[in-house]
Amino acid sequence: MTAIIDTDPGIDDAIAILYALRQPDLGIAAMTTVAGNIGLSVTTANALRLAALAGAPTPVHPGAAAPLGREPRPETGIHGNDGLGGVVLADPDRSAEAESAVDCLARRLTEAPENSVDLFCLAPLTNIANLLTSAPAAAARIRRVIAMGGAVEEPGNMGRAEFNLAHDPEAAAIVLHAGLDLTLIPLDATRQFRADAAYLDRLRACGTLAASTCADLIDAYFVQTAHQAKGAESRPLHDPCVPLFARHPELFRIETRNLQVDHDGALVPGPHPIRVAMGVEADALRARLAEGLGG
Template sequence: MPAIIDTDPGIDDAIAILYALRHPDLDIAAMTTVAGNIGLSVTTANALKIATLADVHAPVHAGAPAPLGRDPRPELGIHGNDGLGGVTFPDPATRPASEDAVGYLISILNQADPQTIDLFCLAPLTNIAQLITRAPDTAKRIRRIIAMGGAVDEPGNMGRGEFNLAHDPEAAAIVLHAGLDLTLIPLDATRQFRADAAYLHTLRATGKPPAVASADLIDAYFVQTEHQAKGSESRPLHDPCVPLYALHPDLFRIETRHLQVDHDGALIAGPHPIRVAMGVDADALRARLCEGLAC
């Protein structure tokens, strides 16, 4: 299943990337980076570090340094100044393959047969919106887009919206209103998918570097503030839901909702039929995530 990951690592991005890079049923052709959880230089370096730890060659192409017509609004309180919650990763084994993520996407999509490449979107949708705007016919060659973002019936985590969509509402509207094959995994689903201390023990017991690193990342995801005790469960594991859905769609409850993106990045009633995940089998997803990270 050839795919490209568009990402802004980010703790939960890192877990999703480790899972996708190591899973034998996924072929990650490359990663494209964008400013989101943290600035572009850090997200790009983090993507390279994650690929190095996974011991998988996945070229990284740096993309948009800011939203469309807005200033970046990084989320340092959750992900830390390094984007990875202070978890140590190896130095990158390679340098970025380019600083033109959109140009790379246009090139690879035009070279491949139509509808053979998926996009796994873990970040604000700035790169994908620029692709659609610059090369709309090329964008139609995408097999499908699976994107983490939005809040349908759930309250948002960035004002009325969810971070990925609210960080760049204009880009989100371009992508979600483009009529492409798109499945959105919003907070309604991801808030059902968390980890506890026993799960971290299970990951570490595998002895596999991607699983151990993911346990460390999730452990950092427990802490609300440096002065507050850890809770019994982690924050939601948002981004791993994207590659998990690609491989295990039966573990997600999918509905079609007629929605649109407003100027704040909130999902409201509208004319666009969008396939959204509204529920998950959390126990089964945790098992599949552990299996993939231990590959």
């Protein structure tokens, strides 16, 4: 497998990236960044820091600095001005690539055998929409897209919609209506995947920098909810569901729903059959995440 991560780190993005970069079978070839949880310069710097922490020489390619025709709406209330909830990571050991995100995606898709590259989308879908419109022949070579986003039966977390789709509804519509081999992991699944204080202890006992850093990142989620009382759970661990689904699809309940993206980024009934994760086996997923970070 070869995969490219499209991301806007972001606390839960950071956990997903550290997990994915430690799984050789995922074959993470590059990361592309986009403005979303925080501005592009910060998401790019965070992606570089995470690659360095993981000891992975993964190139990082900056992408879209704003949604298609809209103003950015960063989520600093959850992720902080640094995007990582105040968790300090060492400075990166390399710079971002000069090649843009879309050019990187088009080149790698064209150079690789057809249907051999997966896209792991953890962010607003602006970069992927730009790829579809500017390099459709390259985009047609994508093997599959696994994207965190949307809310089917659950209420949204940004008005009627979920953040990634609501941040750039036009991009979301382009991607979700394109007929790609796409699996969407919405809030219906991710809200079932959380951590408690005992799980943070479990991660710190793993003895790896990746696991202890993820414990700190999840702890920052507790800080944002103002307490870490005994038995309390963190905010949902949204983005780690993407690489976890790539490795453990049996732990997700997948349904096909006929949907479309409306002008607010909400998923509503429509003509496009889309595979969506409507549930997870949360205990097993937590175990697989800890194993992947600590192994």
